[in-house]
Amino acid sequence: MDLWQYISILRQPDKTGIFRKDNTNEKLEALEKIRAEGYPGLIYCLIPLLKSTSHPNIREAICDTIVHLFRKMKTRGRLYETVNQCEISTSDIDFYEAAFQKNQLIVLLAISSLNGDGYLREKAVKRLAALQTPEAIPFLIYRLADWVPQVRQSAIEALTPLTRPDFIDAFVTHLPLLQWLRQVQRTDPGPVAEEIRDFIIHRNRAIVLQHFSRYPDKARLILAQQLSASYAGDSRELSIFIRDQLYLIRLQALEHFGDLSTTAIEKLLTDKSPKVRIHTLYKLQGAANFHNIIQRFIADDAASIRSFARFVLKENEIDYKTIYYNNLQENRQISGSMAGLAETGAKEHAAAVERFLHHPFPHICCTAFLALTKLDEPKARSFAINHMANEIPGIRNVTIGYLSRVADKAVLETARLHFKTGSIEIKKSMLKLFSQSGGWPTLADLILGTIDTHETIRLLSTTYLATWKNRAITLYTKPSPEDMERARIILGLAHEQHEKETYFSTNPLTGLDFYLR
Numbered sequence: 001m002d003l004w005q006y007i008s009i010l011r012q013p014d015k016t017g018i019f020r021k022d023n024t025n026e027k028l029e030a031l032e033k034i035r036a037e038g039y040p041g042l043i044y045c046l047i048p049l050l051k052s053t054s055h056p057n058i059r060e061a062i063c064d065t066i067v068h069l070f071r072k073m074k075t076r077g078r079l080y081e082t083v084n085q086c087e088i089s090t091s092d093i094d095f096y097e098a099a100f101q102k103n104q105l106i107v108l109l110a111i112s113s114l115n116g117d118g119y120l121r122e123k124a125v126k127r128l129a130a131l132q133t134p135e136a137i138p139f140l141i142y143r144l145a146d147w148v149p150q151v152r153q154s155a156i157e158a159l160t161p162l163t164r165p166d167f168i169d170a171f172v173t174h175l176p177l178l179q180w181l182r183q184v185q186r187t188d189p190g191p192v193a194e195e196i197r198d199f200i201i202h203r204n205r206a207i208v209l210q211h212f213s214r215y216p217d218k219a220r221l222i223l224a225q226q227l228s229a230s231y232a233g234d235s236r237e238l239s240i241f242i243r244d245q246l247y248l249i250r251l252q253a254l255e256h257f258g259d260l261s262t263t264a265i266e267k268l269l270t271d272k273s274p275k276v277r278i279h280t281l282y283k284l285q286g287a288a289n290f291h292n293i294i295q296r297f298i299a300d301d302a303a304s305i306r307s308f309a310r311f312v313l314k315e316n317e318i319d320y321k322t323i324y325y326n327n328l329q330e331n332r333q334i335s336g337s338m339a340g341l342a343e344t345g346a347k348e349h350a351a352a353v354e355r356f357l358h359h360p361f362p363h364i365c366c367t368a369f370l371a372l373t374k375l376d377e378p379k380a381r382s383f384a385i386n387h388m389a390n391e392i393p394g395i396r397n398v399t400i401g402y403l404s405r406v407a408d409k410a411v412l413e414t415a416r417l418h419f420k421t422g423s424i425e426i427k428k429s430m431l432k433l434f435s436q437s438g439g440w441p442t443l444a445d446l447i448l449g450t451i452d453t454h455e456t457i458r459l460l461s462t463t464y465l466a467t468w469k470n471r472a473i474t475l476y477t478k479p480s481p482e483d484m485e486r487a488r489i490i491l492g493l494a495h496e497q498h499e500k501e502t503y504f505s506t507n508p509l510t511g512l513d514f515y516l517r
Contacts, residue, residue, distance in 0.1 A: 003038060006030035007045050010062070014055050024055055031061045038065070040073045040082045043111065047086045050108075051095060063100055067107045083111045090123050097127065106131060110139045118148040125151060129158030134170030137162060138177055144192055145181045156192050163199040168207050171200055172215050175222040201226050212240050221248055228252045235259050247273035257283045269293070274302030281308065291316075299327050299336035306340055321346040328352045334359075335367045342371035350376035357383055362394045369398055385411060388433070389418040389426050396429050404436035412441055419445070427457050435464040438471060440479035443515075444490040450508055451497045462508045472515055488516050 009030040012023060034042060046066050053059050073079050088111070096108045109131075112124035125143050128136040140162075143155035163171070178193055200208055200223070208223060215223060224241055231237060241253040242264055250271060253260065260268075268280040281297065284290050290312075297309045298320065310320065321344050327337035329352070338353050353375060356368035372380040384399040388411075403411050412434075419430040431449055434442040446468055449461025479487075491512060498507045 003034060003042065006033050007042070010046075010049055010058075011052075014053055014058070024058060027053075027055075027058050028061055031058075031065050035065045035068050038069055040069045040078065043069050043083055044086050047088060047111070050099075051092065059099065063104045063108070066111075067104055070107050070111065080114055083114050084116045086111060086115060088112050088115055088117075088120060090117075090120050093120070093123055093127055102131065102133070106133060106135050110136075113139045113143060118146075118151055121146065121148070122151045122154050125154045125158055129154075129161070132162070134162075134167050137167065137170045138174045141174055141177050141181065145184055159192065159196070163196065165204055165207060168200065168204045169211060169215070171196060172208055172211075172223055173219050175200075176218040179222055197226060201230055209237060209240060213244070217246055220244070221246060224249045224252045228255050231256055233259065235261070235264075238264065242267055247271070247276050250276050251279060254279055254283055269296075274300075274305060277302065278305050278308060281305070285312075298323055299333035299340050301333075301336045301339075303339065303343070306336060306343065320344050321349065325349045325352055328356070334364055338364075338367050338371040342374040345374070347375050350379070354379060362392050365392075366394055366398045369395075369402075373402060381406065385414055388415065389422055389429070393425070396426075400429050400433045400436075404433050407433065407437035407441075409441075412437070412445075416445060419449075424454055424456060427452070427454070428460060431457070431460055431464055435467060438468070439475060439477070440483040440487070443468060443483070444487040447487065447490050447494050447509065447512070451494045451501075451503070455503075458503055462504070465508060465512075469512075469515070484516060491516065 007030075009023075010027055012027075014023065014027075034046075043066055046062055046069075049062050050059060050066075053062070070083075073082060093109065093112060096105055100108065106128070109124045109128045113121050113128060115121055115124070121143065125140060128139060137159070140155050140158050143151055144159075146152045146155065178196065182193060205227070209227075212220065212223070224244070227237060228241070238253045238256055238259060241249050244250055250268070250273065253264070253268065254276075257265075265280065265284070268276055271277050271280070277297070277300070281294065284293060287293070294309050294312050297305050298313070298318075300306050300309065320340060324337040324340040324344070324346065327333050328341075328349075334356065338356065341349050341353060350372065353368050353371045356364055357372070359365050359368065369380060369383060372383070380402070384403050387395055388399050388403060390396045390399070403415075407415075415430045415433050419427050422430065427449075431446070434445045434449075446461055446465045450458050450465065452458050452461065491509060495507065495509045498504070498509060
């Protein structure tokens, strides 16, 4: 049954028919379906039903469904456009307060605060403020940018008494919303925003530092930036930044590099993020022992750091190839050393890289393969053909990426065999190869994929085929008679199969014969 049919059931009187049959159970079942399958746009249809029913259980279930759908909304843009036209009057707010519990009332007032009626928004803001709950804070912040002065003033007056320590976490969590409002520039929330900032950063600094790790990522980053801007020399704050999961927050510690201890600097030099490592090196450039420090990063995993290290040491007579080779012999900095050999063109050390093609760690195998494509391409090509259907996705993807650029008849024939006998994941990878290599030789393979026994493969093939059509106008080379004949034969068979099986509502091969004339 369609969702709108469930809405129609809810709009019926509580008792229907000549004998006034009770349809409570039918309505409750309809609400369960809407709750499970519905979307936030249905709130518009459900709001009027809160007052139209006289049955308490149904009214309660309708409200719970509205709350559930409302919480499904994740983006700011959808929030306003979904609920601003709901049919709510100022008197309805009084009804909501009398009929519903606090957790339900918060959502109903939040919806009312986003309505197109300014009088309704003003009343909703005042009632939200009276609830004295942190859940009201984001909706009060929204109204700081309201186009009606009275509503803005009500929001300011509502927020002021909420700036108290037990609500500090809610204000920090919604810092991104406050920042967004300042960027919108419909009105200037500057004075209020500064008051909230002072409340968070100065008056409750100890609390937010203690709770720092519990805040969401965006809020934590904004908070870190504001704490950094008002840093007063307490190195314990920098330690909090350095321990954070976000590299952008760890970078904030470098803004106060002079206050970092040797231990903290060493931690940043060994950070998992290349950006943190390289910015730490930038800060150290003036240090007396910088040249000794930078030599540790000649074989760093990050290409940008390896390049920077070689640039800094360019006046020194350093045999980078030997350093990289020795590292591999001693199993030190393996990934960075293999990449370094490729970057310095050390083809004489290709054998040292080749032995890592079968390393137990897939990421090292991938790095070895990519290095070998520059040091010994024939061996790299042989490895790629033999491992294009590897069960490890990382190795399979890196070989497919390489082969799609050098695909010839032998590569495509091997891929066709894997597509015919492989698993669904292998088939996906072969389709990716066919699509990325492009051109006329793979058209027939993409057509064949649209009649595969697996629906996933059929859908993916159709997508790749649409991409092929878009690129066809740039195929200035004439197809070989062999490729053209194969494509025509498979198109005929596949088109007939689509007409018989109706895998899609419309045949995806319709019009494809235009390209094969």
